[in-house]
Amino acid sequence: MEIKEIKTESLNVKSFIQKKTKEIAAMVSSGSAVNALSGGVDSSVVTMLGHKALGDRLKTYFVDNGIMRAGEPKKVVMLFRDLGVPLEVIDSRAQFFDALKGVADPEEKREAITRVFYKEVFGELVRKSGSKYLLQGTNYTDVEETVAGIKRQHNILEQLGINPQEEYGYKVIEPLVQLRKSGVREVGRALGLPEVMYNRPPFPGPALAARVIGEVTPEKIEIVREATEIVEGELSKTRAFQYLAILHQDRVTGIREGKRDYGLQIEIRCWESKDAREGLPTRLPYDVLEKLAESITDKVPRVVSVTYNITRKPPSTIEAI
Amino acid sequence: MEIKEIKTESLNVKSFIQKKTKEIAAMVSSGSAVNALSGGVDSSVVTMLGHKALGDRLKTYFVDNGIMRAGEPKKVVMLFRDLGVPLEVIDSRAQFFDALKGVADPEEKREAITRVFYKEVFGELVRKSGSKYLLQGTNYTDVEETVAGIKRQHNILEQLGINPQEEYGYKVIEPLVQLRKSGVREVGRALGLPEVMYNRPPFPGPALAARVIGEVTPEKIEIVREATEIVEGELSKTRAFQYLAILHQDRVTGIREGKRDYGLQIEIRCWESKDAREGLPTRLPYDVLEKLAESITDKVPRVVSVTYNITRKPPSTIEAI
Numbered sequence: 242m243e244i245k246e247i248k249t250e251s252l253n254v255k256s257f258i259q260k261k262t263k264e265i266a267a268m269v270s271s272g273s274a275v276n277a278l279s280g281g282v283d284s285s286v287v288t289m290l291g292h293k294a295l296g297d298r299l300k301t302y303f304v305d306n307g308i309m310r311a312g313e314p315k316k317v318v319m320l321f322r323d324l325g326v327p328l329e330v331i332d333s334r335a336q337f338f339d340a341l342k343g344v345a346d347p348e349e350k351r352e353a354i355t356r357v358f359y360k361e362v363f364g365e366l367v368r369k370s371g372s373k374y375l376l377q378g379t380n381y382t383d384v385e386e387t388v389a390g391i392k393r394q395h396n397i398l399e400q401l402g403i404n405p406q407e408e409y410g411y412k413v414i415e416p417l418v419q420l421r422k423s424g425v426r427e428v429g430r431a432l433g434l435p436e437v438m439y440n441r442p443p444f445p446g447p448a449l450a451a452r453v454i455g456e457v458t459p460e461k462i463e464i465v466r467e468a469t470e471i472v473e474g475e476l477s478k479t480r481a482f483q484y485l486a487i488l489h490q491d492r493v494t495g496i497r498e499g500k501r502d503y504g505l506q507i508e509i510r511c512w513e514s515k516d517a518r519e520g521l522p523t524r525l526p527y528d529v530l531e532k533l534a535e536s537i538t539d540k541v542p543r544v545v546s547v548t549y550n551i552t553r554k555p556p557s558t559i560e561a562i
Numbered sequence: 563m564e565i566k567e568i569k570t571e572s573l574n575v576k577s578f579i580q581k582k583t584k585e586i587a588a589m590v591s592s593g594s595a596v597n598a599l600s601g602g603v604d605s606s607v608v609t610m611l612g613h614k615a616l617g618d619r620l621k622t623y624f625v626d627n628g629i630m631r632a633g634e635p636k637k638v639v640m641l642f643r644d645l646g647v648p649l650e651v652i653d654s655r656a657q658f659f660d661a662l663k664g665v666a667d668p669e670e671k672r673e674a675i676t677r678v679f680y681k682e683v684f685g686e687l688v689r690k691s692g693s694k695y696l697l698q699g700t701n702y703t704d705v706e707e708t709v710a711g712i713k714r715q716h717n718i719l720e721q722l723g724i725n726p727q728e729e730y731g732y733k734v735i736e737p738l739v740q741l742r743k744s745g746v747r748e749v750g751r752a753l754g755l756p757e758v759m760y761n762r763p764p765f766p767g768p769a770l771a772a773r774v775i776g777e778v779t780p781e782k783i784e785i786v787r788e789a790t791e792i793v794e795g796e797l798s799k800t801r802a803f804q805y806l807a808i809l810h811q812d813r814v815t816g817i818r819e820g821k822r823d824y825g826l827q828i829e830i831r832c833w834e835s836k837d838a839r840e841g842l843p844t845r846l847p848y849d850v851l852e853k854l855a856e857s858i859t860d861k862v863p864r865v866v867s868v869t870y871n872i873t874r875k876p877p878s879t880i881e882a883i
Binding site for chain 1: 815816824852
């Protein structure tokens, strides 16, 4: 069945929400549904929509994978609690770090995170919940990129380790599948999400693991988390498309209290871009760059060197991994 | 015996050269002397001084270690030939790269280079030459830093693998030992060295091996050599204290012809400094930074990403290794 795009310009948010709420309620009927909230725009909006349709019969899981930004789990949980949406927080930090141990290849890192999330953690939760309905925040761009071969087609049930032949009756509901990101944001706003949530800048799926070159450990995540907090705090004032801190694996010489200190390097990237397909490094004033370098070397343990990326995309990419 | 500094302000260049020429000639008498020319200011000046004193009885070796900048061996050899100073070029590239194989630690890299140079290459040349007199470009700052414990005291004979007890009669002559670098430059100018030579900016002893993070291979040296040529070509116009290109070991994602390319990163540093003890990154205009990034990613194979260092010294150092 072909999916028909609803352009954001012609989206009637109120009637869209009414229609989707009815559809979800009709499909699930007297049963229950589950979904995973990551804190990103799509999963936040689908959580709100599912809650409106099903109330407490929607079971929402927030999986703490240990590789999120500073304060992120607390922030997301508090926000949804304030909105009256119940969440269950699942502490899976040890499982994720175990799977990442010794893995240095970027592709393998991404796969390890996906595998632990779907097969080990969320798959288990879905089975235990007894729910047969899965709510997913897939949007139209995801579909399009799958067709174009940019993203792989992810069969969610297969990812969950659920074989539809053997375990009959699971159904995936994707209420946002006709919308672009801007449409999803409109729906989020109308559903009462605060702006910090429906207007969040993009953040990679593998979270801070995508910001560590080489093997990911709890110590390295803590270092890049602190650097990310400083960079986001300073650069959120700019109107840049995206900004990030990357922890390098290479070590470089530095000096601390007059003595040689073989330490760490943080790379900062800040992008001007429309759609992430092409990008230019933001011409940040040197005052800002120097302040960032000073903050990071002062506050983040073991960091003796900070660089700013000056390459356009292509041949660079937005993220380093 | 205490060494007495001759301050550059009170240096009488003409009489200094006369005095040192006589001293060298008197010491060597009817014998011969050897020295190693690296192409740096000190060894270039001592070569000119020794040649003035001894003529063809000074045997000067130029050791090509394979880790010099683009065109460097040819440039130095041509220059001294034009000045009428004979040089013997020793191709030791294979020996140096062999010694660097598998060595990733910065200290061990430096030691491998020093060991191959003194023990294997130059020690052998000194013995074969039959000369008992070694001309060395040691200056007053070297002596001072040895006393202060910043540089290790290097016994040149020990470094050459010559035991003065067993192999009697070797003598080291250090005619520049009372001068600071600025004084050495004055002497070089008076001896007829061109300005590109007596005013050369500092360059590290381990040459381009100091600009490669991790193991040094001929391929990596070639990459950082090309990047260095671009960076020096562009930044020599600035009045910066020092500028350099560093090849990282970490690999980062890039895109080439629409496809993912897991490539290399070059880091640029450019310093404002008086004496290298403290330093600030030069506030290079973004036009220059962007041009450098474009040149490097266009011309240097496999490089997909270029960064600019924005950290002051301390806690950074001028070089990364």
